[in-house]
Amino acid sequence: MTTTTRAPGPGFFAQLLDPAQRADPYPLYARIREHGPTRLGETPVVVLSSYHDCATVLRHRAASVDRHHASIPLGPTPVHDLAGSLSGELTGTASMLFLDAPDHTRLRRLVAKAFAPAVVRGLEPRITAIADAALDRAAEHGQLDIVTDLAYPLPITVICELLGVPLADEPQIRQWSTLLARTLDPVSATVTGSRPDPAELVRANNELHDYFEQLVRRARTQTGDNLLSALIAAEESGDALTHDELIATCALLLIAGHETTVNLIANTALALLHHRHHLAILRTVPAFAESVIEESLRYDPPVQLIPRIARDTIRLPGIDIAAGDLAIMLIAAANHDPTVFTDPTRFNPARGDRHLAFGLGQHFCLGAPLARREAAIAITRFARRVVNPRLTDDPPPYRDHLTLRGPATIPVTYSEIIPI
Template sequence: MTAGTRDHTLLELIGALIEPAARPDPYPVYARIRELGAATLDLPVWETPGAVISSYRECEAVLRDPRMSSQRGRDRRLADMMPPGAPSSVGQRWFLSLDPPDHTRLRRLVSAAFTARRIARLSGRIEELVDGLLDRAAERDRPFDIVEDLAYPLPMTVICEMLGVPAADHEQVREWSSRLTRLIDGFGAGPSEESLDGLLALNVYLNELIADRQADPGDDLISELIAVREGGDSLSHDELVSIVGLLLVAGHETTVNLIANGALALLRHPACFAELRDDPALAEAVVEETLRYDPPVHITARVATEDMELSGVRLRRGATVVLLLAAAHRDPAEAENPDVFDPHRPEIRHLAFGLGPHFCLGAPLARLEARLALTRLTRRLPAPVLLQDPPPYREHVNLRGPRSIPVPRPAPPA
């Protein structure tokens, strides 16, 4: 296959991947893309032709390559699209799209408040929330929707309580978050009016919330972030808004998919479901295998900081490299029988939380929530029965997960 033919085939496959029909099972398309190898991709929204990579080895190498930047220039363009009078924080980059030394500085300051000890203390509260959600589902006169009744409200409540977002505002924050996640949906054509509205509304809200905490600190993560001092350094107001916005969105959107995808895999594999119900110690492996087998985030990107060659594809400085993480996780060169859900693999490797300096700060919290939710779910469901398979999926290509997973109601509390 010539390079031109390969690039044309890739464009056709990307088109197939974007189609809603691929959402329930994009993995056959990913397999075909992976078979092509690294290939050039030129999208209208890009100033310079880029590339798509999909093997595990290539994705891992790019994530570790210091010549690859996380900065994609999106945030400043978004600020230019905002109406007059919009808060300046809309132009503040999320620190996951920064490079050292800016990223190093912000991550150090955030890590001083977002500690492992703080997350470990949440275990009892998460168990309480899961049990409460299952109890209420058992009382309803309708099927139990694992997504709407458990996977969404659990991480949303946890991160909002951590940050000190009033309970009355949780649903509104969820709506804004849902709108603005369109900004990171893989091969999108650019910001929609809906996503820009969500970004603006969330920024206005967080500016007010943070100003309130600055005037009247509480026992919450926002107040701790305001108070953080490292070598005389602290977070500016706009940095606080950006960081809290990232924690809110990333703190629940991806965990929703992790819990939902894990539950779906268990329901489709009754032996694994029964094994986890009988042995909670298996929860860690179930969560890690879910992160490999059906990750909550399918795509990430980097930008070349210099002219270079990547797996035979020549890139100019400024070229975008799209990493199909979900395809890499099913790479047969990396994992034996990669299309099989198997928590008993000798080694479960994945890139779901990134690598190196950009390794996800919230990974311990997401893992904790998923372990506790899935373990308790298997104890309370009478049997692993799916009322609709495949279930309906969200529209997102990147943040891919079921929109609904209807199952019989959980058993009442013992």
């Protein structure tokens, strides 16, 4: 799969946002990386793409996620409402995704127990049962779409059960989540197709907020053994969690708790279908799944970019990121940096886990243990039970998202789905 791209110039950011790049953005990433750190014209926006630059900023004490540190762009800019789209303004009270310490620290502490490795291990039988049930349904229908039938149902079911959300509400939740995930994308004034409808986003945000208001109200009178009940108990005990923070945290966990994992499962399955010798190994050696997942996170990460705002000047080789500047770190490009990864365009599960797919520093992905385990179980059950799967579309169609990148659908043919 190859894509012809031009070297970065004034319009390279628009190229990056162009949906035509979704099937294979990596040649463009390579050209951007070769160009080095780049400021978008006269704007306070810097694009970083090397492993060193991205890792440095992610760990830097002056790198913030709080929109209030961002400077206001003056004059025309190729980035339309970028700071607003990444700020969490739609949710009212910002979630921990957009908070620095100490607020981020206390909110993360309250939620972290639900995603601890020991807790995730306890979920393995349930995750396996959900994956097998999804494949059983596909076998009954006689057709399999890896995204629709496996990658999506598994993580949405898990996060709904963790939060105590009725699974019957899943179709509506999926609609809200799909819309609100677009607020994580930067938006170019020159690529009109990349602009979500603001009115639609506001409506989805308000409806999701109202939904959790009602869910919390019910949960206060019907205590259950789930994360939502635990967060309510923390709020009622005065453990530094306000009602608005509770609602914002639930919305974040619902969206972040499945959107990225859907892409991780789908991207991994697609890589295995393109590298069938690894799929064959996985079929007989389930432990191989851990290495496959780590390489998939590097090779085709579900989160392609991470933003940070400089509270103070951050100095990098070749560029200074001034206080108030927005740094867009192209994690997917950094994960293919040839100065760190030998033959980076090759899918090689023997590499290890030096990738930046979950970030670094205090905002390292809270749900990483759960995402890894869900994806490992999903692809293991797929490899074990689906005999001779073959892509019907290559490349498959991709979702419109840039930040959260993954196929919209992966229909496959197969000889058999082996019963349990």
